[in-house]
Amino acid sequence: MDSEDEFNSSQVSEDEFMMDADSDAEDDYGVDHDDVGFESQHTDIKPAKHAYEVDFKVCSPEDIEAQQARQVADTSSLLEQPPEATAILFRHFRWNKERLIDKYMDNRDAVLEAAGLSEEAASSPPRIEKVPGFVCDICCDEDPEETFAMKCGHRFCVDCYKQYLRTKIKDEGEAARIRCPGDGCNKIVDSKSLNLLITGDLKERYDELLTRTYVDDKENLKWCPAPECVYAIDCKVRDKELMRVVPTVHCDCGHDFCFGCTLDDHQPAPCALVKKWLKKCADDSETANWISAHTKECPKCHSTIEKNGGCNHMTCRKCRHEFCWMCMGIWSEHGTSWYNCNRYEEKSGHEARDAQAKSRQALERYLHYYQRYANHEQSAKLDKDIYLKTEKKMQQLQNTTGMSWIEVQFLDSASQALQQCRRTLKWTYAFAYYLARNNLTQIFEDNQKDLEMAVENLSEMFEKPVDQLQGLKVEMMDKTAYCTKRRIILLDDTAVNLREGMLDLDVIHEREC
Amino acid sequence: MSTGAKKRILREYAECQNDPLPGVKINFDEQNMTKWEILMDGPDQSVYAGGHYKLEINFPNEYPFKPPVVSFKTKIYHPNVSNDDKGSMCLGLLRPEEWKPPNKVISVLHLIRNLLIEPNPDDAIELSIANDYKTNRAEFDKTAKDWVKRYAK
Incomplete structure (x- = not known):
C-alpha cells in the first residue's frame, strides 16, 4: 500500500508509458496488470494524506548547501553586507533569521562587533606578522618567525595557533564556535582568520562541519540517524507538539524514524x-x-x-x-x-x-x-x-x-x-x-x-x-x-x-x- | 611527543620549582617527564590537614593542546575526586572544552589545592559525597577526617 502511494505521487507521464510497456510484456499476470492499470488512471490524484502522517522533505547535502546559500543571498542585500559576512552573521545567530535581523536593525555595530566583523576588523584584516622579542606562551619559543592574533590581542606563534585549530576541528569536531586560544578569552575565531591559518583536508573538514552546524542549528532539520546516511530531513513539527503528534519520517536511504527523538519509528506512541x-x-x-x-x-x-x-x-x-x-x-x-x-x-x-x-x-x-x-x-x-x-x-x-x-x-x-x-x-x-x-x-x-x-x-x-x-x-x-x-x-x-x-x-x- | 611539548614541560617544571606552592613537592623524572608524581599535604585550614596525598599528573601526547590528566593515588573523601582506584578529577580547566593551551600545570596545582580547602559540590564527580557536604557538613567533616587517619597518614 505504502509503496503504491509513493509510486502514485511520484509518477510522471514518462513512467506511465514505461509501465504500460512493461505490463504488455508481462501479460500473463492478470492481477498485477489490472492493479497497475487501475492505479495509473488516477495518477493526477494525490493520495489523501493520513492523519498519522506528517509533511516532510528529504534533503541531500547539495540541498542543504543550496538552502544556506539561498538564505544568505536573500538576507545579504537587506543587511547591506557581502554574502561572506552575512554567512558569519547567520552562524553567529545560529541561523535564526528573525533574531539576526532584529538585533542587526536594533544595534548594527554591536552585532558586527560580537560576530568579529566590526569596521575596524574590516579596515585591518587579520594577518600573520613577525613581532620582535615575542615569546609564544604555548610552546615557549622565543622570537618565532610568524605569529598571529585576532583583535583580542592574544598572540601565539602560527604553528601553535594552527595546532590548536587542528585539535579543535579534527578531534573535537568544532567549527562555527571555536574560541580564541587565549586564557579565558571567549572570542570566536572568525572564518577570515581561519582561512588564513588552515588549508587542505583540514579546511575541507571545517567546511563539512559548518554544514553540519547548519542542520544542528535549524529546528526544522535533522540528520537521518542511519549509519553512513548523508541525508537530512526537513519537517515542521516542533518539540512542543510532540505530545500530540508522532512525526514518523521516511528517509530516502530506506530508514523510518521519528523526527521528534530520532529513534526508530514508534507510532502510535508519543516520544x-x-x-x-x-x-x-x-x-x-x-x-x-x-x-x-x-x-x-x-x-x-x-x-x-x-x-x-x-x-x-x-x-x-x-x-x-x-x-x-x-x-x-x-x-x-x-x-x-x-x-x-x-x-x-x-x-x-x-x-x-x-x-x-x-x-x-x-x-x-x-x-x-x-x-x-x-x-x-x-x-x-x-x-x-x-x-x-x-x-x-x-x-x-x-x-x-x-x-x-x-x-x-x-x-x-x-x-x-x-x-x-x-x-x-x-x-x-x-x-x-x-x-x-x-x-x-x-x-x-x-x-x-x-x-x-x-x-x-x-x-x-x-x-x-x-x-x-x-x-x-x-x-x-x-x-x-x-x-x-x-x-x-x-x-x-x-x-x-x-x-x-x-x-x-x-x-x-x-x-x- | 614533540620536542616543543617536552621543552614546555621542562620549562613548566622549572617554573614550579621557582615558585613552589606550600606543602607541594614534585618528583620529576627526566627520563619520563610526561608523568609527574606530586606529594601534597592537606592544607592546614582544611579537613584534610595532617594528611599526605600522592597524586599523579599525566601529560597526553597532544599536550598542551589537551589538558593534563590528574589522579589521586591516595584515597580521599572529596566530592570532586572519584572514589575508586582511579581517583580521577574532571572539572574546571581540567575539562577538554575548558582547557586552553596557554594554561599551565601550576594553575592545575593551585586548583587542586584550592579544592581541598573548598570543595565544589556543584560540579561533583561523587554525588553522594557532594550531597553529604551540602546538607550534612558535620557528618562530611567527620568522614573526611576519618579517611585522613585511615588512608593518608
Missing part, C-alpha cells in the same frame, strides 16, 4: 511515552519478572519476601509477622497442622491472599503489557528469519520451475507489511500501559485486537511448506492488504484522538509498581 517506557523496561522488566515469579509480600507490612528455605513458616525480617508461605494466613492459627498447610478456607488466609492480589496488580499489569510488547519485538525477528529461509527456497523454486522473480515478490511485500505492523503493535502495548481508561480506550483496544489478529493470520502463512506458497499467493496478498489496512485504521484513529487531546496518557506521573 515522551517511548522514552519513559524504554527506561522503565531497562530498569524493571527483568526485576519485575523475577519478583513476580519468586517472591510474595508480607501480609502485614507488604515487604517483598523471597523464600530462601523449604520451610513454610515465614517470619518477616522487617515487622516480625509470622505467616504461612502457602496460604498467607497467620501462623499461630495453624495449630497442629504445622509444616503441612492444607487449610485453604481459613478466614485470615483468605483475606491475606486478597490483599496480596491487589498489591500485585500493578506489577502484573506492567508485565501484561511488557510481555506483549516484547513478544512482538521477538516475533518480528522470527518473521524475518522465516522469510529469509522462504526466500532462499523460492529462489530454488524459481530455478527448477521457471517462475519469474516478479512472481515471488508478494512474499517480500507480505514480509515487509508484517515487520511494519509488528512494530506498530509493539508500541500499542507501551501506549496502552500509560493510557487512562475512558470511552475511547475500548475502540483503541478493538483496533489493536483486529490488527493483531490480521498479523497473526498472515504470520501463520509463512510457516506453510514452500511448495504450497505459490498456491496461496492470492490469499496472502489479500491478507497483506488487510494487515496494512488495519494498521492505517489504528494509526489514523489514534493520531486523530491524540491530536484532539481525547486520550489521556499518564506519562507525567509514574505509576507505582
Whole structure:
C-alpha cells in the first residue's frame, strides 16, 4: 500500500508509458496488470494524506548547501553586507533569521562587533606578522618567525595557533564556535582568520562541519540517524507538539524514524511515552519478572519476601509477622497442622491472599503489557528469519520451475507489511500501559485486537511448506492488504484522538509498581 | 611527543620549582617527564590537614593542546575526586572544552589545592559525597577526617 502511494505521487507521464510497456510484456499476470492499470488512471490524484502522517522533505547535502546559500543571498542585500559576512552573521545567530535581523536593525555595530566583523576588523584584516622579542606562551619559543592574533590581542606563534585549530576541528569536531586560544578569552575565531591559518583536508573538514552546524542549528532539520546516511530531513513539527503528534519520517536511504527523538519509528506512541517506557523496561522488566515469579509480600507490612528455605513458616525480617508461605494466613492459627498447610478456607488466609492480589496488580499489569510488547519485538525477528529461509527456497523454486522473480515478490511485500505492523503493535502495548481508561480506550483496544489478529493470520502463512506458497499467493496478498489496512485504521484513529487531546496518557506521573 | 611539548614541560617544571606552592613537592623524572608524581599535604585550614596525598599528573601526547590528566593515588573523601582506584578529577580547566593551551600545570596545582580547602559540590564527580557536604557538613567533616587517619597518614 505504502509503496503504491509513493509510486502514485511520484509518477510522471514518462513512467506511465514505461509501465504500460512493461505490463504488455508481462501479460500473463492478470492481477498485477489490472492493479497497475487501475492505479495509473488516477495518477493526477494525490493520495489523501493520513492523519498519522506528517509533511516532510528529504534533503541531500547539495540541498542543504543550496538552502544556506539561498538564505544568505536573500538576507545579504537587506543587511547591506557581502554574502561572506552575512554567512558569519547567520552562524553567529545560529541561523535564526528573525533574531539576526532584529538585533542587526536594533544595534548594527554591536552585532558586527560580537560576530568579529566590526569596521575596524574590516579596515585591518587579520594577518600573520613577525613581532620582535615575542615569546609564544604555548610552546615557549622565543622570537618565532610568524605569529598571529585576532583583535583580542592574544598572540601565539602560527604553528601553535594552527595546532590548536587542528585539535579543535579534527578531534573535537568544532567549527562555527571555536574560541580564541587565549586564557579565558571567549572570542570566536572568525572564518577570515581561519582561512588564513588552515588549508587542505583540514579546511575541507571545517567546511563539512559548518554544514553540519547548519542542520544542528535549524529546528526544522535533522540528520537521518542511519549509519553512513548523508541525508537530512526537513519537517515542521516542533518539540512542543510532540505530545500530540508522532512525526514518523521516511528517509530516502530506506530508514523510518521519528523526527521528534530520532529513534526508530514508534507510532502510535508519543516520544515522551517511548522514552519513559524504554527506561522503565531497562530498569524493571527483568526485576519485575523475577519478583513476580519468586517472591510474595508480607501480609502485614507488604515487604517483598523471597523464600530462601523449604520451610513454610515465614517470619518477616522487617515487622516480625509470622505467616504461612502457602496460604498467607497467620501462623499461630495453624495449630497442629504445622509444616503441612492444607487449610485453604481459613478466614485470615483468605483475606491475606486478597490483599496480596491487589498489591500485585500493578506489577502484573506492567508485565501484561511488557510481555506483549516484547513478544512482538521477538516475533518480528522470527518473521524475518522465516522469510529469509522462504526466500532462499523460492529462489530454488524459481530455478527448477521457471517462475519469474516478479512472481515471488508478494512474499517480500507480505514480509515487509508484517515487520511494519509488528512494530506498530509493539508500541500499542507501551501506549496502552500509560493510557487512562475512558470511552475511547475500548475502540483503541478493538483496533489493536483486529490488527493483531490480521498479523497473526498472515504470520501463520509463512510457516506453510514452500511448495504450497505459490498456491496461496492470492490469499496472502489479500491478507497483506488487510494487515496494512488495519494498521492505517489504528494509526489514523489514534493520531486523530491524540491530536484532539481525547486520550489521556499518564506519562507525567509514574505509576507505582 | 614533540620536542616543543617536552621543552614546555621542562620549562613548566622549572617554573614550579621557582615558585613552589606550600606543602607541594614534585618528583620529576627526566627520563619520563610526561608523568609527574606530586606529594601534597592537606592544607592546614582544611579537613584534610595532617594528611599526605600522592597524586599523579599525566601529560597526553597532544599536550598542551589537551589538558593534563590528574589522579589521586591516595584515597580521599572529596566530592570532586572519584572514589575508586582511579581517583580521577574532571572539572574546571581540567575539562577538554575548558582547557586552553596557554594554561599551565601550576594553575592545575593551585586548583587542586584550592579544592581541598573548598570543595565544589556543584560540579561533583561523587554525588553522594557532594550531597553529604551540602546538607550534612558535620557528618562530611567527620568522614573526611576519618579517611585522613585511615588512608593518608
